[in-house]
Amino acid sequence: xxxxMHKEILLAGFGGQGILFGGKVLSYFGLIDGxxxxxxxxxxxxxxxxTANCSVCISDKPIGSPLILTPSELIVMxxxxxxxxxxxxxxxxxxFIDSTLIEQRCERDDINCYYIPATMLANQNNLVGLANxxxxxxxxxxxxxxxxxxVKKAIEMCVPPSRSHLIEANLKAIEIxxxxxxx
Amino acid sequence: MERNLMKGNEALAEAAIRAGCKCFxxxxxxxxxxxxxxxxxxxxxxxxxxxxxxxxxxxxxxVLGAASTGTRVMTSSSSPGISLKAEGISYIAGSDLPCVIxxxxxxxxxxGGIQPSQADYWQATKALGHGDFHVIVFAPSTVQEMxxxxxxxxxxxxxxxxxxxILADGLLGQMMEPxxxxxxxxxxxxxxxxxxxxxxxxxxxNIINSLILSPEDLExxxxxxxxxxDKIAKEEAMAQCYLTDDADIVLVAxxxxxxxxxxxxxxxxxxxxxxxxxxxxxxxxFPADHIRTASENASSLLCVEMSMGQMIxxxxxxxxxxxxxxxxxxxxxxxPTPTEILTEIENISGGAKE
Numbered sequence: 001x002x003x004x005m006h007k008e009i010l011l012a013g014f015g016g017q018g019i020l021f022g023g024k025v026l027s028y029f030g031l032i033d034g035x036x037x038x039x040x041x042x043x044x045x046x047x048x049x050x051t052a053n054c055s056v057c058i059s060d061k062p063i064g065s066p067l068i069l070t071p072s073e074l075i076v077m078x079x080x081x082x083x084x085x086x087x088x089x090x091x092x093x094x095x096f097i098d099s100t101l102i103e104q105r106c107e108r109d110d111i112n113c114y115y116i117p118a119t120m121l122a123n124q125n126n127l128v129g130l131a132n133x134x135x136x137x138x139x140x141x142x143x144x145x146x147x148x149x150x151v152k153k154a155i156e157m158c159v160p161p162s163r164s165h166l167i168e169a170n171l172k173a174i175e176i177x178x179x180x181x182x183x
Numbered sequence: 184m185e186r187n188l189m190k191g192n193e194a195l196a197e198a199a200i201r202a203g204c205k206c207f208x209x210x211x212x213x214x215x216x217x218x219x220x221x222x223x224x225x226x227x228x229x230x231x232x233x234x235x236x237x238x239x240x241x242x243x244x245x246v247l248g249a250a251s252t253g254t255r256v257m258t259s260s261s262s263p264g265i266s267l268k269a270e271g272i273s274y275i276a277g278s279d280l281p282c283v284i285x286x287x288x289x290x291x292x293x294x295g296g297i298q299p300s301q302a303d304y305w306q307a308t309k310a311l312g313h314g315d316f317h318v319i320v321f322a323p324s325t326v327q328e329m330x331x332x333x334x335x336x337x338x339x340x341x342x343x344x345x346x347x348x349i350l351a352d353g354l355l356g357q358m359m360e361p362x363x364x365x366x367x368x369x370x371x372x373x374x375x376x377x378x379x380x381x382x383x384x385x386x387x388x389n390i391i392n393s394l395i396l397s398p399e400d401l402e403x404x405x406x407x408x409x410x411x412x413d414k415i416a417k418e419e420a421m422a423q424c425y426l427t428d429d430a431d432i433v434l435v436a437x438x439x440x441x442x443x444x445x446x447x448x449x450x451x452x453x454x455x456x457x458x459x460x461x462x463x464x465x466x467x468x469f470p471a472d473h474i475r476t477a478s479e480n481a482s483s484l485l486c487v488e489m490s491m492g493q494m495i496x497x498x499x500x501x502x503x504x505x506x507x508x509x510x511x512x513x514x515x516x517x518x519p520t521p522t523e524i525l526t527e528i529e530n531i532s533g534g535a536k537e
Binding site for chain 2: 037
């Protein structure tokens, strides 16, 4: 944990899946833990219905370019984004794949891939729309990027006051992601 | 001080309110719309005015009106919208009125695109409208600096009675970073005895005007303004130097591009190349002295911009073309990468040097 931390995280999927929100939650981990943080959304016409993606840097050092082209971690929630970004992941990087929506398997052997049927898990647990947060749970588990109290605080800070009744559901989604074990 | 995670556009708007901005007139355009949205939400709560004008031209003339009363006023837009404001900005400069103008640049020319760009450098620093005039141009490169420079922009506008501009870009406007605001911010007050804010028959009329039909009088008023510009050029230029002391190649970049360039400088250092960076924080006045001093022992310079090369002219002038000034740029909304810039550094310096 004392090593210099520098993560370049790319989240990608469809507009409406909560890609930008997921990135915001990650950024708050860094904010709460006193790290340098940047969050950059795609804001082009693709926001209006097509693919959405979001670059998040969390680092011990000041952040240069907030735009991530070669992520150390990729969280991907649709097929087109998988095809677009899988080969850009840095060797040794981690990839988190929503296997409900992505049928492809990664053919690279120099990166760690985690397959989580997040959309299915969300539907089964009455958490429709929170597949992104289930993905986040698995991400936290594997990268150990944040302690449980940081995660709870981040969720509370990110969910707007008018939706505070959703905090519990978000925390449950995190837990499902953290506890999910691949077959 | 508490760290907040905010978008550049929102942080800038909040900073303007804390700096005493009481009126905001604007018209929405990507990628700066969050500024308007934030002002729409907050201004009514602090007793200020938010007004979405019928057009950019309407908005800038409302700024002229509000500035005439001595009120702190701001407008914001992105590249095509700034072109529409050009006439009004010239009138404001000609009337010696303070105001703050925000340009969150996007790709051009024409409607162009909506991705980040720095192709309005010439417009901002050389000709933001017709006639002999300047505006002070600030170039933040972090969300925190968007906040810090807005306060400075309002202060210098009041001190020199002229428009000032924050020249940002879509990347800085859209990205979120941690930002802190001072717990208690005192708002500096400046002499506003020139303001047309009601004389109640107790003093002479103040007249706000940019029409002077006598050539001699107009010349005199422009010359007086240029005396102020000389003072500004001497006192207000700002830049930050990074690893320039022993640099053999000095890079020059501003705004979002400076962040990417700084990463490239770090990569070059790891490879044993003595690279450094000068980051102008004001573009007018241009920090020519900083660049001259920082590159005294360098053998060449490399200017990096999100344009086809605009600031490079000022870099060459700063050193009287005494050394080669190379250029690397991407335009149209493409953001350069640290690796691309590193390749350029390697090509110029001929690889690693001890």
